[in-house]
Amino acid sequence: MKKLVMIGNGMAGVRTIEEILKLSPNQFEITIFGQEPHPNYNRIKLSNILQGDTSFEEIIINPLDWYKENNIQLFTGEAVTKIDIAAKKVISDQGREVEYDDLIIATGSNSFILPIPGADKIGVTGFRDIKDCEMMIKSAENYKKAVVIGGGLLGLEAARGLLNLGMKVDVVHLMPSLMERQLDPIASSLLKTELESQGMRFLMEKETVEIIGDERVAGLRFKDGSFARADLVVMAIGIKSNTMVAKESGIYVNRGIVVNDFMETSAPNVYAVGECAEHREIVYGLVAPLYEQGKILAERICGKEPVPYEGSVTGTQLKVAGVDLYSAGEIFEDGTTKSIMVYNEYEGIYKRVLVRDNRIVGIVLYGDTKDSTRLFRMLSKKEDITGISIFESQCSAEGGSGDIASMPNDELVCGCNGVTKGAIVEAIKTQGLTTLDQVSHCTNAGRSCGRCKPMVNDILAYTLGDQFDASAAQKTSICGCTTISREELVAEIKEKGLTSVKEVMNVLEWNNEEGCTKCRPAINYYLGMIHMDEYKDDRDSRLVNEKMHANIQKDGAYSVVPRMYGGVTTAADLKKIAEVAEKYEVPLVKLTGGQRIGLFGVKKEDLPSMWEELDMPSGYAYGKTLRTVKTCVGAQFCRYGTQDSMSLGIELEKKFERLDTPHKVKMGVSACPRNCSEAGIKDIGFVGIDGGWEIYVAGNGGVDLRAGDLLATVKTEADVMEMTGAYLQYYRETANYLERTSKWVERVGLEHVKEVLANAETRKELNERMDQTLKKYIEPWNEAIESEEIKDKYYTKHTVKAGE
Numbered sequence: 001m002k003k004l005v006m007i008g009n010g011m012a013g014v015r016t017i018e019e020i021l022k023l024s025p026n027q028f029e030i031t032i033f034g035q036e037p038h039p040n041y042n043r044i045k046l047s048n049i050l051q052g053d054t055s056f057e058e059i060i061i062n063p064l065d066w067y068k069e070n071n072i073q074l075f076t077g078e079a080v081t082k083i084d085i086a087a088k089k090v091i092s093d094q095g096r097e098v099e100y101d102d103l104i105i106a107t108g109s110n111s112f113i114l115p116i117p118g119a120d121k122i123g124v125t126g127f128r129d130i131k132d133c134e135m136m137i138k139s140a141e142n143y144k145k146a147v148v149i150g151g152g153l154l155g156l157e158a159a160r161g162l163l164n165l166g167m168k169v170d171v172v173h174l175m176p177s178l179m180e181r182q183l184d185p186i187a188s189s190l191l192k193t194e195l196e197s198q199g200m201r202f203l204m205e206k207e208t209v210e211i212i213g214d215e216r217v218a219g220l221r222f223k224d225g226s227f228a229r230a231d232l233v234v235m236a237i238g239i240k241s242n243t244m245v246a247k248e249s250g251i252y253v254n255r256g257i258v259v260n261d262f263m264e265t266s267a268p269n270v271y272a273v274g275e276c277a278e279h280r281e282i283v284y285g286l287v288a289p290l291y292e293q294g295k296i297l298a299e300r301i302c303g304k305e306p307v308p309y310e311g312s313v314t315g316t317q318l319k320v321a322g323v324d325l326y327s328a329g330e331i332f333e334d335g336t337t338k339s340i341m342v343y344n345e346y347e348g349i350y351k352r353v354l355v356r357d358n359r360i361v362g363i364v365l366y367g368d369t370k371d372s373t374r375l376f377r378m379l380s381k382k383e384d385i386t387g388i389s390i391f392e393s394q395c396s397a398e399g400g401s402g403d404i405a406s407m408p409n410d411e412l413v414c415g416c417n418g419v420t421k422g423a424i425v426e427a428i429k430t431q432g433l434t435t436l437d438q439v440s441h442c443t444n445a446g447r448s449c450g451r452c453k454p455m456v457n458d459i460l461a462y463t464l465g466d467q468f469d470a471s472a473a474q475k476t477s478i479c480g481c482t483t484i485s486r487e488e489l490v491a492e493i494k495e496k497g498l499t500s501v502k503e504v505m506n507v508l509e510w511n512n513e514e515g516c517t518k519c520r521p522a523i524n525y526y527l528g529m530i531h532m533d534e535y536k537d538d539r540d541s542r543l544v545n546e547k548m549h550a551n552i553q554k555d556g557a558y559s560v561v562p563r564m565y566g567g568v569t570t571a572a573d574l575k576k577i578a579e580v581a582e583k584y585e586v587p588l589v590k591l592t593g594g595q596r597i598g599l600f601g602v603k604k605e606d607l608p609s610m611w612e613e614l615d616m617p618s619g620y621a622y623g624k625t626l627r628t629v630k631t632c633v634g635a636q637f638c639r640y641g642t643q644d645s646m647s648l649g650i651e652l653e654k655k656f657e658r659l660d661t662p663h664k665v666k667m668g669v670s671a672c673p674r675n676c677s678e679a680g681i682k683d684i685g686f687v688g689i690d691g692g693w694e695i696y697v698a699g700n701g702g703v704d705l706r707a708g709d710l711l712a713t714v715k716t717e718a719d720v721m722e723m724t725g726a727y728l729q730y731y732r733e734t735a736n737y738l739e740r741t742s743k744w745v746e747r748v749g750l751e752h753v754k755e756v757l758a759n760a761e762t763r764k765e766l767n768e769r770m771d772q773t774l775k776k777y778i779e780p781w782n783e784a785i786e787s788e789e790i791k792d793k794y795y796t797k798h799t800v801k802a803g804e
């Protein structure tokens, strides 16, 4: 197999890998280095995260299991620092060397930061990655005034987000009009008026010369001597291709890494794609052209003969609620162009196309962008517009399937992913698609900025005619393999008495008979939840960490975390752990955040013997199950303790260990409100008070930080166990697979959960089902140690694929 290495784990690079896998799934052994500590995520949606519309988990495009399923070796949080072109290998900042036959550089861009005094002060940031986004969200919790430098697409989206976060926002812009590269002065002024009405304040024609403050930013000074106060400064003044590694390795670089029409750089077998690449003197900063480049590069690398890439015409839209604008091609008139224009000042609608030699060369639409796809088709296909009515949406402003019928098949519906109406209709007809999710999965339409989704839905309605079911089309199916939602799946399993993953996929007519890494673990979970004690777990349908009963690390090694009930251990257990760590030369022994001892960097083939020698239960540090119960020392030792937190923690952990839950569950038990176990940010937290316990639920200490809500106050440990059993079982029965308790409670409502659990009979029934379920679990490592088949299948040196 040829070795393919990619530097950069972002949108353009990973899309290229997707295209390569489609064309030739077994041609390459693929390794990807990504400097960010995450799988590939939808950078476009960072604006939506900042604006509070979505969460980081929801914008992950390729989850870690996707890499595993496709046998891709992924090194996250690791940057390549050098390419040795002569030896055909890359070297990372961690000293790792990986050889390649083909190398793709997809390192994207960095934010351009003004080289002015004070630009390195705390509170000054670009807006490029999730880290920047998190920094802004954190700042908004403690500070009030933000200044965004740059009134382009990024700056305005950032400003809207900061307003949503409750900050006062000034936008400092160098030019007399906003988005001057995309809009003409009329559209620009309409935009400014709208954004001012949303609360943004604009400081136009201001050049920032200094950022002032002590350690943290306090304000900005402008060239004209004026000043603006600021607790946070976001620089959104453009991007700079990330070409450093290429340049230092001797590859020809101009503004970007210079490539030809096949994305080949000046070095043999080295290609560049995305924002780091410069093609015919253009560096693109939108995904549509980058995905086009990726398609051509994939064909080239797979040995096909692609049509050469000749560059792209791009169209842009701003992702700010209340603003509807579209821009493509040229903006300014020269002596050779004429404008066709409609301006309804009263309704704030403005449309203008620039025409040269009877052909559209530029489009600006504000307030009504329904004509955008049609006009863009005319522009990109250089259609002669003689005798054609340019602005149709004036005549049929409502849109809908009437418009779809008259839309030619080659009209672009999803600009980001280059998907036409014809391709969508064809996929719907040939693959029997009925939901938006499925169309996205099959065609890529809607997978990036999401603006095209309403039109894709209209095409679905038009193509399916009478068979179109509007609510079904919108529903979120389990994955692209089916149209079935979680509720329907659970109902069907119960009604039809389905008992295995394969049977579910067969009977419910999955369109992909093998399923995928999204649906198989979900079906396995729902079957286990419904059939309680009699369901035989389908280990191969589990996510890879659960299948291996060990957490896979970024370098392909595993971790071993033994169970320590309530975080309490003994000298004897510590000795055993130390001996095993020494004998197997474990690279890292570390206390985990959940009060456990983790052995990290373990070889797969050592796992069974290490567990055998440890002779301790698995801590399930990898599972969608109860992870840990963290306890404070409590009344046994602490002078403030009013309750025995350790005993309760141990009892809870012993009862609920190994339980399958929709997502991981963490608990904390503190013996007084000083709350040393941080029970307020656990899925379930218990706080001792005089004469009883307070039970907090839906806390989260991770990315979506959330304080727990008080569910109930109870008197005894027995009451705690009863309430916890009922709560957990209700979560198991009603949450979506991979939904954390915090999200579940927000979705179904705390009051609803309280109401359900207030009924003693309901609690009793829930606990009965919980107890029935708990009977089936056995210690997984005991089972593995005794079974040569399990050892051979999962723990010998050959690679286990997630889909196996």
Ligand SMILES: Cc1cc2nc3c(=O)[nH]c(=O)nc-3n(C[C@H](O)[C@H](O)[C@H](O)COP(=O)(O)OP(=O)(O)OC[C@H]3O[C@@H](n4cnc5c(N)ncnc54)[C@H](O)[C@@H]3O)c2cc1C
Binding pocket: 007, 008, 009, 010, 011, 012, 013, 014, 033, 034, 035, 036, 043, 044, 045, 046, 047, 078, 079, 080, 081, 106, 107, 108, 109, 127, 128, 129, 154, 242, 245, 273, 274, 275, 276, 284, 285, 286, 287, 288, 290, 319, 416, 449
């Ligand atoms: C907030 C925001 C909103 C946007 N909105 C839109 C939009 O609405 N529409 C649109 O079309 N585009 C939008 N974009 C632009 C779009 O996100 C980019 O064009 C796209 O992400 C570029 O893809 P890429 O793979 O070239 O770079 P990236 O997605 O930036 O990926 C490059 C990756 O390479 C990594 N890397 C860099 N150097 C190394 C190294 N030496 N070793 C290992 N890894 C390395 C980086 O850490 C990064 O993760 C937006 C961008 C931002 C920031």
Ligand SMILES: NC(=O)c1ccc[n+]([C@@H]2O[C@H](COP(=O)([O-])OP(=O)(O)OC[C@H]3O[C@@H](n4cnc5c(N)ncnc54)[C@H](O)[C@@H]3O)[C@@H](O)[C@H]2O)c1
Binding pocket: 114, 149, 150, 151, 152, 153, 154, 155, 157, 172, 173, 174, 175, 178, 179, 180, 181, 206, 207, 208, 236, 237, 238, 239, 284, 285, 286, 316, 317, 318, 319
């Ligand atoms: N909706 C979208 O399509 C979208 C959204 C966000 C980002 N992006 C992409 O991300 C990239 C970065 O976006 P961007 O808006 O930073 O880049 P940009 O180059 O499009 O805009 C930068 C703006 O900052 C202004 N500017 C430059 N120097 C300045 C200064 N010293 N003071 C004040 N203003 C100054 C410029 O006049 C320009 O309008 C682009 O490639 C963009 O296409 C796209």
Ligand code: SF4
Binding pocket: 632, 633, 634, 635, 638, 639, 640, 641, 642, 645, 670, 671, 672, 673, 674, 675, 676, 677
């Ligand atoms: S939570 Fe209270 S009882 Fe527990 S250790 Fe802290 S102070 Fe002591």
Ligand code: FES
Binding pocket: 413, 414, 415, 416, 417, 445, 446, 447, 448, 449, 450, 451, 452, 453
């Ligand atoms: S237009 Fe952006 S995802 Fe379709």
